[in-house]
Amino acid sequence: MADSHHDKRVFPELETGIVGLTLRVLTAEQADEYYALIGRNHEHLTQHGDYQELVASDYETVHAELLNDPNPSLRCGIFLHGALIGRVDLVAVNPPWYGFGYWLDREATGHGYATAACRVLIEYGATALGATDMFAGVTHGNDKSGAVLTRLGFKATEVFETYTRYHRPLVAQPCAYPPQRCS
Secondary structure, eight states: OSSEEEEEEEETOOOSSTTTEEEEEOOOGGGGHHHHHHTTTTTHHTTTTTHHHHHHOOOHHHHHHHSSSOOTTEEEEEEEEEEEEEEEEEOOOOOOOEEEEEEEEEGGGGGSHHHHHHHHHHHHHHHOOOEEEEEEEETTTTTHHHHHHHTTEEEEEOSSSSSEEEEEOOOOOOSSSSSGGGO
């Protein structure tokens, strides 16, 4: 079984199936770029009622969040040719069960980037963290996010007043990230 904790100093830059699209830990060094990305996407992020708190955050709050190590959760930036275009997180709800969330720059939607980025982080969660289940919530009306989850093998499992819960059971694969963590 893979170790349930990960060391961000050795977290690999994860390549996706799309040339130039990678994931890496999102840290305070990217605070300026991340804050600008949030600002450019105010309407996009809140159109379904999501991310209200995030877009209302000032720079100091955003920077402080990025300074905080979310271990054992994982917060990744989605980068296209080195430019930050979104975020994807694994939230250690009750390992080996993880919550899963993501968002992209409005200009980056419709190219398969969310699907590719999410796929590689799900694989990392299964292999390196020993995740057995992923859960995600999608606000009603956000059909595009639901479609991404469906493409990734998630199934809608429960409908609440404001959102639908999705679930994907994972089959643990041999550890590949990093090999020395396998047991």
